[in-house]
Amino acid sequence: MKSSSKPFDHKFHNYGKKESCANLLIKGLPFVLTSLFIATILTFFFLYSPNPLTLLPNQTHDEFIDNHSQIEEHEHANDFIKHHSQNLNLNQEHEDQHVNISKPSPSKPNKEKKTCDLFKGHWIRGLRGSSYYTNSSCPTIPDSKNCFKHGRMDNDFLNWKWKPEQCELPMFDPKIFLNIVRGKKMAFIGDSVARNHMDSLLCLLSQEEIPKDIHKDSEDKFRTYYFPKYDFTLMILWSRFLIVGEERIVNGTDTGIFDLHFDKVDEDWAKVIPELDYAIVSSGHWFFRLMYLHQGGKLLGCVYCSEKNVINRDSDFTLRLAFEATLNYINNCKECRKGKLLTILRTFAPAHFEGGIWNTGGYCNRTSPINKGEVDLNRFEWNLRNVQMEEFMKVKNNNKGNIRFEILDVTNAMMMRPDGHPGQHWGNKWMKGYNDCTHWCLPGAIDVWSELLLAILQREGDQERIMSFGLE
Structure with a gap:
């Protein structure tokens, strides 16, 4: 015991000499535990962090600090999950769980949740293998988004x-x-990128x-x-356009030319709206084609038609009227x-074609x-996002x-993710040689949309409880 207590004699030299070694060990225990905890954290960091001391190309000092704080961020996230999990009551058979809604404190209505802009930020490295699922653990993954199945070899795009x-x-x-969302109905309303989000x-x-x-x-569909x-x-x-969009047929063949009617929304989704608790609405990628625009029986103009006596409109104009009507x-x-x-x-999720568009290489x-x-904020994708935000x-x-409205603004985040698309790894045997730089691999960058969606639903629930308890 004497030899084992020597390290503590120096540490606690101001204590009385009559203090027993056992007492000194007990009083020194927090120091030992703290040292062990720090050593464990550092070991975990160096084992699992990809290149923890390596600066990435074009990386700023602030981003370097963010990489060193990734463990703390994941611990914060896990603490958040643990906190909410502890508030779940096991009050159904087979351990079905319900959220335990407690009255918020009037003095602290959680201002951070109400004011923080979730959509303004940047990407940092997460833990290696940090995706929530794999292409084998998800039984519903669509074949065209299963990038690893179709030969994608790199996987670093998952670690952000x-x-x-x-x-x-x-x-x-x-x-x-x-x-x-227990006992409720949710619908994604929009084009194939909306479907991509639902599949994620x-x-x-x-x-x-x-x-x-x-x-x-x-x-x-x-x-x-x-x-x-x-x-x-x-x-x-x-729904391609959210409003009525009729494709012109000539001799039984699709022409790719559409007539859009801004005074008529698409009945396929409109008839379901009264049944829903949540509607996630999006569109945009179909608006870049030859279209004739109608409202109230009048021709408002066209997109890409270049006809005399017809006003040539841009995609911003068309998208604005479609979202206004919707x-x-x-x-x-x-x-x-x-x-x-x-x-x-x-909001609009950008494609990332380089060296041409989808059918030009x-x-x-x-x-x-x-x-x-x-990120170039002068690009058309950002303009489309601004149109949607204004509407x-x-x-x-x-x-x-009667209706509550919220925004899921993904444009800024996804403009930074040219690495997240299937590219050539989408397995379409009828379109070999074409690349898919519009949709997103699963698992992949698009999974953050659901992280943001969950945060919105939680904020909405917090706001409802604050209002119900008269805290505003």
């Missing part, structure tokens, strides 16, 4: 985490998400419960999944129960994100009180 500037974005927890969310949720595939139309344990319905309502229709929904429907507008071969300083703010500021 979105970091908002002024707060943390917690990791996605399928149990928390499914408890929030399905993969994330399937780690908790495998859903039942309860509806599929002949063209696989309308799909419905059901999670029995949580009584949750998830669907895709496919959001106004939802805002004026008479069949929707007051306060039931939460409509979330997801365009490709996307990058394997890591670009820095936020490299969102108009309807949010002038809503009828």
Whole structure:
């Protein structure tokens, strides 16, 4: 015992000599435990962090610091999940869980959650192998987004985490998400990129419960999944333009020319709106083609037609009218129960073709994100995002009180992710030689959309509870 106590004699030399060695050991225990904890954290960091002391190309000092803080960020996220998991009550048979909603403190209504801009930030390295699922652990992954199945060899694009500037974005927890949406219906309304988002969310949720595939139309454009344990319905309502867009047919052949009618929304999604609790609305990639624009029986102009006596419009004009009509229709929904429907507008997600477009040899071969300083905010994608934001703010500021509106602004984050697309690894045997630089690999960068979606749903729930308790 004497030899083992020598290190403590120096540390506690001001203590009385009559102090026993056992007491000294007890008093020195916190120091030992702290040292062991620090050593464990450092060992974990160097074992699992990819190149922890290596600066990436074009990396700033601040981003270098962010890389060193990745362990703390993941611990923060895990603490967040642990905190919420502890608030779940096991009050159903088979350990079904419900969120335990407690009254917020009037003195602390969680201002950070209300003010932090989740969509302004940058990408930092996460832990190696930090994706939530693999192409084998997700039973619903579409073949065309299964990039590894079709030969993609690099996987560093999975090892990045979105970091908002002024707060943390917690990791996605399928149990928390499914408890929030328990007994409800959610629909993604839009084009194939909206479907891409739903497929990503399905993969994330399937780690908790495998859903039942309860509806599929002949063209696989309308799909419905059901999670029995949580009584949750998830669907895709496919719509190219959100409004009525009729393709011209000549001699039984599709022409790729469309007539858009801005005074008529697409009935395929409009008829389902009163049934929904959540509608995630998006569109954009179909607006870059030859189109004739109609409203109230009048021709407003055209896009890419170059005809005499017809006003040539740009895609910004077309997208604006389409979203104005869509959001106004939802805002004026008479069949929707007051306060039931939460409509979330997801902003434009850019493609990343280089060296051409999809049918002229365009490709996307990058394997890591670009820095936020490299993002060109003068590009058309950012202009489209601004149009959507303006229409969102108009309807949010002038809503009828029946419908709630929120924004899921992914444009900035995804402009930095040219590495996230399938490229040539999408397995389309009818379009060999063409690259897909519009959709997103699964797993991949698009999974952050569901992290942001969960954060929005939690904020919305917090806001409802604050208002219900009269804290504002």
